[in-house]
Amino acid sequence: MNITILYFARIKEVVNYSSEDVELPDGIETIVALKSWLSGRGDTWQKLFSGGGVVRAAINHELVDDMATFEDGDEVAFFPPVTGG
Amino acid sequence: MNITILYFARIKEVVNYSSEDVELPDGIETIVALKSWLSGRGDTWQKLFSGGGVVRAAINHELVDDMATFEDGDEVAFFPPVTGG
Amino acid sequence: MSALIDLNVSVQADDFDVGLELQRLRAATPQAGALVNFVGLVRELSAAGQLSEMVIEHYPGMTEKALQQIALQAAQRWPLLGVRMIHRVGRLPAQAQIVLVAATSLHRQAAFEACAFMMDYLKTEAPFWKKEVGDFGQHWVEARVSDEQAKQQWKLPK
Amino acid sequence: MSALIDLNVSVQADDFDVGLELQRLRAATPQAGALVNFVGLVRELSAAGQLSEMVIEHYPGMTEKALQQIALQAAQRWPLLGVRMIHRVGRLPAQAQIVLVAATSLHRQAAFEACAFMMDYLKTEAPFWKKEVGDFGQHWVEARVSDEQAKQQWKLPK
Numbered sequence: 001m002n003i004t005i006l007y008f009a010r011i012k013e014v015v016n017y018s019s020e021d022v023e024l025p026d027g028i029e030t031i032v033a034l035k036s037w038l039s040g041r042g043d044t045w046q047k048l049f050s051g052g053g054v055v056r057a058a059i060n061h062e063l064v065d066d067m068a069t070f071e072d073g074d075e076v077a078f079f080p081p082v083t084g085g
Numbered sequence: 086m087n088i089t090i091l092y093f094a095r096i097k098e099v100v101n102y103s104s105e106d107v108e109l110p111d112g113i114e115t116i117v118a119l120k121s122w123l124s125g126r127g128d129t130w131q132k133l134f135s136g137g138g139v140v141r142a143a144i145n146h147e148l149v150d151d152m153a154t155f156e157d158g159d160e161v162a163f164f165p166p167v168t169g170g
Numbered sequence: 171m172s173a174l175i176d177l178n179v180s181v182q183a184d185d186f187d188v189g190l191e192l193q194r195l196r197a198a199t200p201q202a203g204a205l206v207n208f209v210g211l212v213r214e215l216s217a218a219g220q221l222s223e224m225v226i227e228h229y230p231g232m233t234e235k236a237l238q239q240i241a242l243q244a245a246q247r248w249p250l251l252g253v254r255m256i257h258r259v260g261r262l263p264a265q266a267q268i269v270l271v272a273a274t275s276l277h278r279q280a281a282f283e284a285c286a287f288m289m290d291y292l293k294t295e296a297p298f299w300k301k302e303v304g305d306f307g308q309h310w311v312e313a314r315v316s317d318e319q320a321k322q323q324w325k326l327p328k
Numbered sequence: 329m330s331a332l333i334d335l336n337v338s339v340q341a342d343d344f345d346v347g348l349e350l351q352r353l354r355a356a357t358p359q360a361g362a363l364v365n366f367v368g369l370v371r372e373l374s375a376a377g378q379l380s381e382m383v384i385e386h387y388p389g390m391t392e393k394a395l396q397q398i399a400l401q402a403a404q405r406w407p408l409l410g411v412r413m414i415h416r417v418g419r420l421p422a423q424a425q426i427v428l429v430a431a432t433s434l435h436r437q438a439a440f441e442a443c444a445f446m447m448d449y450l451k452t453e454a455p456f457w458k459k460e461v462g463d464f465g466q467h468w469v470e471a472r473v474s475d476e477q478a479k480q481q482w483k484l485p486k
Contacts, residue, residue, distance in 0.1 A: 009385050009457035010468045061390035063453060077387060077455075081471035084384065084415060084456025085278075085368055085427050085447060094227050094299035095310045146232035148295060162229060162297075166313030169226065169257060169298025170210050170269050170289060170436075189347015196369070200423055203371040206364070206443070208436060211354070213361040265358055278366060279478070282444045285364070289436055320437070 001029070001072035008079035011055065014048055031057045032066040034076065054081055086114070086157035093164035096140060099133055116142045117151040119161065139166055174245040175199050176252035179237040181228060183260040186270055191254055199251035199274045206281035207254075207272035208289055214264040219306040226259045226268070229297035233257065236296040244273070244288050248280035255288070257298060287324050293317040332403040333357050334410035334432075337395040339386060341418040344428060349412055357409035357432045364439035365412075365430035366447055372422040377464040384417045384426070387455035391415065394454040402431070402446050406438035413446070415456060445482050451475040 006019045028037050035049040049055055056063065058077040059070045070076055091104045113122045120134040134140060141148065143162040144155045155161055176198035188209060196205060212224045241253040256270040271288045275281040293314075300311040334356035338344075346367060354363060370382045399411040414428040429446045433439040451472075458469040 006387070008387055008455065058390060058455070061393050079387065079455060080457065080468065082452065082455050083458045083469045083471050084454050085451040091229070093229055093297065143232060143297070146235050164229065164297060165299065165310065167294065167297050168300045168311040168313050169296050170293040187347065188350055189345065192346055201372060203369050205367040205369065208440070209363040210436070211361050211363065213434065214359060276371065278368065278447055282366070286440045
């Protein structure tokens, strides 16, 4: 399936871009699976999604946990814990 | 001793004036004693200070309880529970 | 604990401009990160019926002291930077502003808790009395047990 | 429980006029007896040192929804009449206003608790991120454990 991924704040600076459209192999349909798949891109990504700090996720503008599933056409976002207010 | 007594709100309307200077007989030096002495003035006063509703007191602008004592020249005030804000 | 830089208390017949008062409080405490304020308003529909006006009596001299004491108590419990309290007296129409309580602090919890605390104490210790006038005639507002209970929640264990 | 008459949420670069916003909220909910509001300000002295500016990034589209959801959750728990939330984004100098959260209700407790609740949720669920710029260089502000704890206090027993 195809999804759009957005990155914000510190995470955007680490990956060095703010959004991408990706085509996912079959079976990648949860946040945790997506994180694992992205970690395969190399050290920067691996470090980002493992231990180095909490990465929060949203699917179509809703905060979700790692077990949440997305569908074709969804917008997934990764960002650090929020610090507004 | 001589004190000034002030009355406020519902209590002012019941006694029908807002302040008076009184000369007290010896031994009247607590709020409870003063209430009792004033009750001797008649039915209106008796009713005011007994059961018919809580009467709060202040001595020189400080909220006090019935056992508080005042001195010559003090300003004593009687009023209903406050309802500001 | 108390590092109160700005304390301003006023009992007045005149209306007040909330925006202006908050600006002044902020200007006096520029290091603040949080500002909380409460405004109490005359409700058109009272428990007794449609209200035409509210008359507020007070004990001149004692009211100002009571408000100051309440603000100082709050500043002893929370690290407040500034406090502004205004209470109106006299005849007020429906929807009029009655009271303003505002506090600034570095972080929000102090200002939130202190404002709630100051209002709970103001409601039960400051010598103001409200009379409601409306289609039901006129009567003195009764003190609410819930206000006294609200105050009790702030009591510290001895 | 919810009888919310007026709900207004805004994410904007522009500054806001607190007095004017509160006037609008009151005009929309004239039956209110209580108004509570919080204003968050950029502190000149951050944990890292002297601050020259704060940069606030957000997730457009999600921020507005998150703020609305927080306001609606508050209105389900407390009998609020109106809610106004404004959060600024972009570059803000020291002492600038960052956020406004205001609520009106018949009685004060609802507005006080709802405002504190909304701020605790905004701090932990609305997608804003702050970067501090100053004599220390620049860095992203770390989320505070105390904010998460503040939110946990509002959890209802299941």
